[in-house]
Amino acid sequence: MTDLLVIAxxxxxxxxxxxxxxxxxAELGLPYLDTGLLYRAVGRRLLDAGADPADAAAATEQAQALTAADLSRGDLRGPAADMAASAVAAIPAVRAALLDWQRDFxxxxxxxxxxxxxxxxxFPEAPVKLFVSASPEERxxxxWLEMRGRGQAAKLAQVEAELRARDAQDxxxxxxxxxPAEDACWLDTTALDAEAAFQAALSLVRARLPSL
Ligand code: CDP
Ligand code: CDP
Known part of the structure; x- marks a missing residue:
């Protein structure tokens, strides 16, 4: 495990x-996993089954039945999917069912x-950990811009309220x-565009791992 290059x-x-x-x-030639998709896909399975995403037994069953195909569904984003993901993510047995999957990856x-x-x-042993944030208003x-791009109508104030509620729940x-992990590097991207955030993150990674 010691030489394993995992960036959290x-x-x-x-x-x-x-x-x-x-x-x-892409820059470092490593595989990438969006772990939020796992929770989103479990939440979506519950919504499809007409079950309450906070129902621990039903959510655990769906987490155990998750397949790779669930992760490429086109309906994993949006307010209902966001809150369903956050609800199932609070259930210990759901997290346990998804842990090995993430570690194996x-x-x-x-x-x-x-x-x-x-x-x-x-991966508490990851050699590099970034804690990425930005003000709630900017996030x-x-x-909101992303939702508009997908054609999902939404009010900015409502998006901010939902985002704050989900952060609080999480x-x-x-x-x-x-x-944040105790040894995480903080990166506040409020005033950074995606390119500047990437350059700042790359500097942080290389400061930790100069051989990269
Ligand atoms: O893209 P966004 O940051 O809005 O959310 P996401 O990363 O796709 O995660 C959706 C939800 O899954 C979060 O609100 C968390 O409740 C949960 N999640 C988690 O608990 N642990 C993770 N490692 C990833 C996501
Ligand atoms: O994964 P997470 O939910 O944290 O955020 P994301 O889906 O990667 O990014 C949300 C949006 O913010 C995307 O449309 C990005 O283009 C934009 N953005 C960014 O990712 N980084 C910045 N520093 C500024 C904007």
Whole structure:
């Protein structure tokens, strides 16, 4: 495990984790995993089944039945999918069912993974951990722009309220809450565009691992 190159990218909703992690992975020749997709896909399976995403037994059953095809569904984004993902993510047995999957992915060839608990729970031994953030107002603006791009009508104030509620739920849960690892490097992207955030992150990675 010691030489395993895993880069953990954690942070709140719409901070730019995925955009950043995907670019880092491409730059460094590593596989990339968006771990939020796992929780989103479990939430979607529950919504499809007409079940309550907070129903622990039903959610655990769906997490255990998850397939790779679930992750490429086109309906994993949007307010209902966001809240369903956050609800199932608070259930310990759901997280346990998804843990091996994430670890196996990272251990195969190293990886860049983004989520909430990569540096704290999934890969606490990762040599590089980034905690990516931005102000709630800026994150809401970014998510709102994305939704508009997908043709999803939404009010900016409502997007911000939903994002704050989900961050609060993700931070308050007892299992694997959203919080920076003690040895994480903080990256505040409020005033950075995606390119500047990538360059700043690359500098942080190379400061930790000069051979890259
Ligand atoms: O994965 P996460 O929810 O943290 O965010 P994302 O989906 O990667 O990014 C949300 C949006 O913010 C995307 O449309 C990005 O183009 C934009 N953005 C960014 O990723 N990084 C910045 N520094 C500024 C904007
Ligand atoms: O893209 P965005 O940041 O809005 O969300 P995401 O990364 O796709 O994650 C969706 C939800 O899954 C989050 O609100 C968390 O509740 C949960 N999640 C988690 O608990 N742990 C992870 N490693 C990744 C996501």
């Amino acid at each position: 990218v954690d942070g709140p909703a719409a901070a730019g984790k995925g955009t950043l992690a995907r670019r880092l992975a 990272g251990r195969r060839h190293g990886a860049v993974l983004d989520g909430r608990d990569i540096g704290t729970v999934v 809401a603006r970014r998510r 931070s308050a849960r007892s299992v694997a809450p959203l919080k």
